[in-house]
Amino acid sequence: MSEETVTSSAGQSPPTQDGAANRRPGMVLVIVLALQTMLILDVNVVNIALPDLKEALDFTPTGLSWVLSSYLLTFGGLLLLGGRAGDVLGHRRGMLIGVTVFTLASLLGGLANSAGMLLAARALQGVGAAIAAPTVLALIATHFTDNKSRARALGLYAAVSGSGAAIGLIGGGLLTDWLSWRWVLFINVPIGIVLLIAAPMFIHETERKPARFDLGGALTSTVGMTALVYGFIRAAESGWGDTLTLGSFALAIVLLALFVFIETHAKQPITPLRLFADRNRATGYLSLLFVMAAGNAMFFFLTQFLQEVRGFTPIQAGLAFVPLAVLILAASSIAAKVLPKAGPRVLTAVGAAAISIGLIWFARITPEAEYVSALLGPMLVAGLGMGTLLVGVTTILMSGIAPEETGAASGLLNVMQQIGGALGLAIMVTVFGAASRGAADEVPAGLDAKGAADFVLTEGVTTAFAWGAGFTALTILLTLIMRTVPMGGGEEAEPAPEQGANPAREVTAP
Template sequence: MTSPRAPGAARREGRPGIALTVIAACQLMVVLDATIVNIALPHIQKALSFSTTDLSWVLSAYTLTFGGLLLLGGRAGDILGRRRVFMFGILLFTFASLVGGFAQEPWQLLAARALQGVGGAIASPTSLALITTTFPEGPERNRAFGVFAAVSAGGGAIGMLAGGLLTEWLNWRWVLFVNVPIGLLIVVLAPIFISESKRHPGRFDIAGAVASTGGMASLVYGFIRASEEGWRDPLTLGSFGAALVLLALFALIESRAKEPITPLRMFADRNRSGSYVIMLSLAAAMFGMFFFIVLFVQNVLGYSPIESGLAFLPVTVAIVTGAGISQRLLPALGPKPFMVVGSAITAAGMTWLTFIDPGSSYLSGVLGPMLLFGFGMGLNFVTLTLTAVSGVEQHEAGAASGLLNATQQVGGSLGLSILVTVFGTASRNEAEKQLPAFMAKATPEQKAEFTRSHELPASWGHQVLAQGISTAFIAAAGLVLLALLTASVVVRVRKSDLEALSGTASTGGPAA
C-alpha cells in the first residue's frame, strides 16, 4: 500500500530530468521574449502604424517591467510558495502574449508587452529558486545550474532565430502567439513533476518594491529619452533626478526594513557582489550587440528576417560551448579563471566589432567577433550563476535569484539605453559631416526626397549607420572592460569556494 503524498508534492516525484526541462522551458521563453520581437519590428511598425520613436517602446515596455519587478517576484515565491507563484507568472505571461498577438492599436501591444514583463518577472526568479529546492546541493545541482545558465545565455540568440523564422514564414503576430502553447504546457506539467516549496511566513516589502521598480524604470527611461530629445531636455533631467531619489530611498528602506525585498547583507560577500557587477556589465554589452548587429545585417547587408535570425545561430553554439567547458572544469579550477578569461575573450570580440564599417561582410566583420563574444559569455554565465546563489539560506533563495536576474535584465536595459544614446549622437554627427558632400552631388529629386524625409539615401545612410554602430560598440567594449577589471581585482577564490562548487562542503555562503 502506497503512502499518501505530502501536501504540495509532485504527483510524479523522482523525475528530475523532466522537472529541469519544465523549469528551463520557462526561463527560455521569458529570456528569448526580450529579443524575439527585434527582427519583427519593421513589420510591427507597418502593421500598427507606429512612429519610429514609439516603436522603441515595444522593447522597452517589456524590459522595464521585467527588470523592475524581478525582486518582488523572487520575494513572492519565498512567501507564497515557489511552484504556485511560478505557475501564476507563466499564466499571466501566456495571457499577455495572446492579447499582444491580437493587438490592433499601438497602445494595445505596448500594454501587452508590459504585462508580459510582469509575468516574466514573477516566473523567472522563481524558476531559478526552484532548482535550489528540487536538486540537492552538489554535482546534481551544479549540472542543473549549468543547463539553466546555458538557456539564459543562449535565449537571446535563439529569440533572434525564432523571430526571423516566425516573421518570414507566418507573420509578426506569431512571435507572441508562440508563447501560448508553450506556456499552457508548462502550467500543466509543473504540478505533476515539481513539488511545492516550503512557504516562509512574512510580509511583502511593498515600499521597497515600489521604490526599486520606480527607480530603475526612471533610470532606463532617462537614457531612452536622452537618445531622442538630448541631455538638456527637462523630462530627461527629471527622470534622472527621480531615479536618484528613488534608488536612494530604496537603499534606505532596505536598510531599515525587518523583511527587506533585497537583504543588503548579500552584498557583504565580495565574490557575490563582484558577480553582480560582472553580470550587469556583460548583459549591457550583450543586449547592445544583438540590437545593433540586427540593424547592420538588415539595413546594410540587406538580410531578410530569416537570414538575420540564422546569422545569430553561431552565437548560440559559442555560448553553449563555453558554458559546457566551464561547467565541467569549474569544480577543479574555481570561478575566478573563468570570470577573467571569459571577460577578456568577450572584450576582444567587442573590440573587434568596433571596426565595423559599410564594407564589412558577415564573414569578415561580424561572424568572428560574435563567436569570440559568445564563447566568453558562455564561460561567464555558469560561473556567475553558481557564485551568486551558492550558499544562500533557503528562505532568501528567491531574493538572491531575483537579484541575479535583475542585474542581468536591468543591465541589459540600461546598457541598451546608454548605447542607443551613444549611437544617436554619433549618427547625427556623421550625418552632419556627410550632408555637405551629399548636397553637392545630389540630384534635384534626391534633394527633394531628403527635404521630405530628412533621411540620407541608402548609399550615404549606410556610412552614417555604421559609424553610429561602431561608436556604440566602443562604449560597449568599455562596459566589458569593467567586467574584466571586477573579475581580476574584486573576486577572490578560496578553498571553501572550490569545495562548495564541487559539492564536498556543507551548505553555507562563501567566505567574505
C-alpha cells in the same frame, strides 16, 4: 511605504496530489522545462522582429529599445518579489498566476495596433515572467528529491537555459519571415494554455510559508529604474537639456534613494543590501551589469544592421547569430572545467578582454561589411568571451554565501542581468542617437537615400559598439580589486552553486 504581511492558512500540500505528482515525474519535468523555455526565449525571439516592429508600429530608432527594456525592467524589478510570492502562495499557484499573466500579455502584444499598446503588453509580460520564473527551480527541488533525479532535472534545465539564445533567434526569424512579427508574441498563447491545463494535473502544491511582501522596495526600485532608463532614451531623442529628460533623472534619484531607505529598514527586504558590502560581490554585480549592457546592445544593434543595412531576411538574421550562441554555451562548459585551476578572477578578466576585442572589431565595420569576412570573426570572439566570463563572475558572486542567503544572492544575480541589460541598452541607445545625428551632417557626397541611411545607421551602431567595449574593459579593471576566492584544488576552486546547478548555465545569455 509599508510592507504587506501575508500569512498562510494551510501549511501542507494534500497527500493525494503529492502521490499523483510523484507517479508522473516525467510530466512534471516537461511542464517546468516548457515554462523555462517560454520565458527564456522572449527577449531573443522578439529581437529578430525589431525591424518589422519598427516599420509596422512607427517606432523611432531610439524608441524601439523600449520593446526590450519594458520587459526587462518589470521582469528584473519584480523578480525577487515574484520569488517571495511563490514562497507565500505556493509555487504551483505562483506558476499558474505568472503563466496566466504572461499568456494574456502575449495575446495583447500580438494584437497591438500601436506602439503604446505593445509596450504596455511587454511590461505586463515582464510582470508575469517575474512571478513564474522563480517557481521553476523551486518545483524541480520539491518534485525531484533524490540526488540522481534532481541532477538529471537540473542538467536538462541548464541545457534549456544555455540553448535559449540560439532557439529564440532561429524561432524569431522563422515566425517573422513565414508569418509576421505578431507571431513572436502569439506563439506564447498555446504554450501558456497547455501549461495552465497540465500543471494542476501533474504538479502538487508546495508548502506555503508566512512572509512579508516588500511592496515598497519592489515598486520604488522598478519605477526608479524605469525613470532612469527613460531619462537616457529621452536624452537620445530630445537632448540633455530637455525638461522631461531632467525630470526623469530627478525622479529616478528620489525613488532609488527611497528604495535604499526602505531596504535598510524593512524586516524582510526584497534586496538584502548587506550582500553589496562584500567587495567581491559588489564588483561582481557591477561586472555583470557592464557585460549585460554590452551583450544586449550587441544583439540589439547587430539585428538592425544585418536586416536594415545588409538586407538579411529575419530567418537569415536569426541563423547568423547561431555561431555566437553556440560558442557561448561551449565556452561556458570548457570554462567550468578549467575553473579550479584558473580561478574565477582569471576567467572573468580573460572573458572581458575577449568581449572587448570582439566589440572593437565590430566598431570597424562599414555598410559594405560581409558576414563571413567582417562579422563572423568578432561574433565568435565575443561569444567565447561571454561564455568564459559568465562562469567566472557567477562563481565569484556565489562564493562564500551563507546557506540562508543563497536564494537571495542567486535571485539578485538574475535581477542584475535584466536590469543591467535594460539600463545598459538605454545608455547605448543614447550614444547611438547622438552619433547618428552627427553622422547625418557628414554623409559623403554621391550617396543615394538608401546609402545615406545605411551610413548614418552604421555610424551610430559602431559608436555604440565602441562604448560597449569600454564597459567590458572596465570589467577587467574590476577584477584587479577582487579578492582571491579560496579554492580546494589549487589557488581557487569551484564552489558548489545552489542546488548543484552548473554556474556557467545559471546565467541567461544576453
